[in-house]
Amino acid sequence: EEELVESGGGLVQPGGSLRLSCVGSGISFTNYWVNWVRLAPGRGLEWVANIKDDGSETYYVDSLRGRFTISRDNAKKSASLQMNSLRDEDTAIYYCATGAGWLINQWGQGTQVTVSS
């Protein structure tokens, strides 16, 4: 079964850091761009970042560049999102997602990140 599984979410204080992970199984993970997309309470979907299949290119939404870093380890069929200097407004469900090129057609179940004191 094709599956993406996220982990690493949780409760963190403002200014803190979290590292999210995404592991792919049953899919040709190494052939796909990996995206992180978030859904904040009362807001819509927001694309966060993506990374090319070989890790040679990364892109970010402008508002998060510098605080968030995406990476991948194809040997482990995994990708990560390092999130620093977290703010209340970063509270969201974070989804790992892949697909053909930049088209997203497969999503993980998401991991909840809550930033609160």
Place this chain on the structure above:
Amino acid sequence: IVLTQSPGTLSLSPGERATLSCRASQSVPKNYLAWFQQKPGQTPRLLIHGASHRAPGIPDRFSGSGSGTDFTLTISRLEPEDFAVFYCQQYAASPITFGGGTKVEI
């Protein structure tokens, strides 16, 4: 590319036709425009890609149209399971962007 969806909320009954709009701030290259459906507590589901191509397994009551800056998702006859939030997304240029969503409610 900023995507603006309208209306914000659409109140309809099962069996009715739903027409959702997505307008881009500039032309979407190659019409790389997708539509997703998301229900509460579920992951988004890809409905349409390339503006008009249904994803595998998507019923033919869902159709997409448009090009350039104006796109439309039409649900010909709403089924009870169709009520959800719908998002358009452009995947042609970085940053990838989503519209704000249209909630289709009973």
